[in-house]
Amino acid sequence: MSETAFAMTDGRVSFDGKPVLRGIDLTVCPGEVVALLGANGSGKSTLVRTLLGLTPLTGGRTLVYGTPPARFRDWWRIGYVPQRLQVGGGVPATVREVVASGRIARQSRLRRTSAADKAAVASALEAVRLADRAGDPVQSLSGGQQQRVLIARALAGEPDTYVMDEPTAGVDAETQQLLADTLAGLVEAGKTVVLVAHELGPLEPIITRGVVIREGRIAHDGRPPRPEGDCARPGHEHQHPHAEEPVGGPLTGWQGEPR
Amino acid sequence: MIFELLQEQLFQLALVAALLVGLCAPAVGTFIVQRRLSLLGDGIGHVALTGVALGFLTGTAPVLTAVIVSIAGAVAIELVRARGRTSGDVALALLFYGGIAGGVMLMGIAPGGSTAKLNSYLFGAIASVTVEDIWIIGALAAAVIAVVLIFGRELFVLCQDEEMAKASGLPVRFLSLLIAVTAALTVVIAMRVVGLLLVSALMVIPVATSQQLTRGFRTTMGLAMLFGVLASVGGLLASTYSAKVPPGAAIVLLALAGFVLALGVGKFVRRGRTQESTLSERPQLRVEEIA
Numbered sequence: 389m390s391e392t393a394f395a396m397t398d399g400r401v402s403f404d405g406k407p408v409l410r411g412i413d414l415t416v417c418p419g420e421v422v423a424l425l426g427a428n429g430s431g432k433s434t435l436v437r438t439l440l441g442l443t444p445l446t447g448g449r450t451l452v453y454g455t456p457p458a459r460f461r462d463w464w465r466i467g468y469v470p471q472r473l474q475v476g477g478g479v480p481a482t483v484r485e486v487v488a489s490g491r492i493a494r495q496s497r498l499r500r501t502s503a504a505d506k507a508a509v510a511s512a513l514e515a516v517r518l519a520d521r522a523g524d525p526v527q528s529l530s531g532g533q534q535q536r537v538l539i540a541r542a543l544a545g546e547p548d549t550y551v552m553d554e555p556t557a558g559v560d561a562e563t564q565q566l567l568a569d570t571l572a573g574l575v576e577a578g579k580t581v582v583l584v585a586h587e588l589g590p591l592e593p594i595i596t597r598g599v600v601i602r603e604g605r606i607a608h609d610g611r612p613p614r615p616e617g618d619c620a621r622p623g624h625e626h627q628h629p630h631a632e633e634p635v636g637g638p639l640t641g642w643q644g645e646p647r
Numbered sequence: 648m649i650f651e652l653l654q655e656q657l658f659q660l661a662l663v664a665a666l667l668v669g670l671c672a673p674a675v676g677t678f679i680v681q682r683r684l685s686l687l688g689d690g691i692g693h694v695a696l697t698g699v700a701l702g703f704l705t706g707t708a709p710v711l712t713a714v715i716v717s718i719a720g721a722v723a724i725e726l727v728r729a730r731g732r733t734s735g736d737v738a739l740a741l742l743f744y745g746g747i748a749g750g751v752m753l754m755g756i757a758p759g760g761s762t763a764k765l766n767s768y769l770f771g772a773i774a775s776v777t778v779e780d781i782w783i784i785g786a787l788a789a790a791v792i793a794v795v796l797i798f799g800r801e802l803f804v805l806c807q808d809e810e811m812a813k814a815s816g817l818p819v820r821f822l823s824l825l826i827a828v829t830a831a832l833t834v835v836i837a838m839r840v841v842g843l844l845l846v847s848a849l850m851v852i853p854v855a856t857s858q859q860l861t862r863g864f865r866t867t868m869g870l871a872m873l874f875g876v877l878a879s880v881g882g883l884l885a886s887t888y889s890a891k892v893p894p895g896a897a898i899v900l901l902a903l904a905g906f907v908l909a910l911g912v913g914k915f916v917r918r919g920r921t922q923e924s925t926l927s928e929r930p931q932l933r934v935e936e937i938a
Binding site (some may be wrong): 437440441442460461462463466468470473474475476477478479480481482484485489492493495497498512523524525541545551 | 653672677680681683684685704797800801803804806807808810811812813814815816817824854858861862864867
């Protein structure tokens, strides 16, 4: 049986007794491009954090490539793009240093930076068009450019699955388009993407599935109808019906969502 | 003649100690400042005083007991920090006061203890560094540099963004303890040179100075180590001119003077930098407009 990227069964999370996720069943198959949608406070960010094990479940269970996050070892398979860049306590770090840190899950402790590391970092910087800023401190970049640094950091790790927490929030139109183009390339290469978004904008055409979270539950799952467990079928062809009819259809559920 | 030679050896020992401190403290300090734990060194320094006093009380080398107690203190501080409760702030304060008060009390009880000895640990006494001290300080310094070399890449990710470190599968708890323990070792190294009350200065000031002038993490650390060595050796030299100049204070004041200087120079550097980046962005925009 082929593996699933993420599999959550009856996922529940509460903060100080207040339920945030109330029983989420979500399976993400390789090659899917899943958008987690919902209003602010609906629990979508908590959901991605839980998928990665950053927030512990208070009930249910979740698997990353078939293993609970606490026991998962192949973290190089996951590229996490957090909501914003943490710049720490003011010690400068160059764009290249931050992007290179995306290789960390692939590097062993005593090995020096390899040619493969350098090549991956260079091509990640190229992909987000920040190669000319590689030597500048990340602190000096604009918000949109910092978002691109975060994406480049994930790209540098060459993972199988990308998990992005609001990659389009507060980002200029140019960066949004750049992100959409980059994602399209990843999708073509067969990568899996799970992203949280408030609005899809230019990402719309590449999303294969929209999952709407409302008050900690899945209110709508816009996965194109197909037999259960077909991602388990080896060598299956992935259909992208949304690419042909990008607007409307299964995604309409979230568009009327109150903010 | 014999007296002069003795003086010579004392000075050599002091110089080695100053060099090691100048190298280690800013290296660890860069991670600690990045992690927003600038006051960690102060906390460990307070706790280490109890360790020193325990050494006098039990007749063992105070440097060794200080290592043990400050490591225990650092681990306690890290555990409190990791729990992230608001009460943790108070818990840390209690630990620090306990460290100082315990140290002063034990030192009073200890057979060889005196106010002069207490002062030499609180404010440093680089001229009284013994060969045994140098061996211990050297071993600790080697351990600190080894940690930075072996774990530097991981510690950078941890100190930059702990969440990211977790999502990259790094052993976050282990690395957090490692940085705390390394800070504890550094405190003990620096204790004889600048004293427990000023230990943190050598971990923080060279880093603050360096980051006025640099763009990257690695260069910040390298330059901070250079500033650290300049300050500690310079302060030591200043103290040889007059017996009235306490080396610990001279080192820290020199480091502060360097910071003020870098603040001024940094403004120029940054002004040049912004001009440079606006220049480099303009042609790029034009190319895109044409395309």
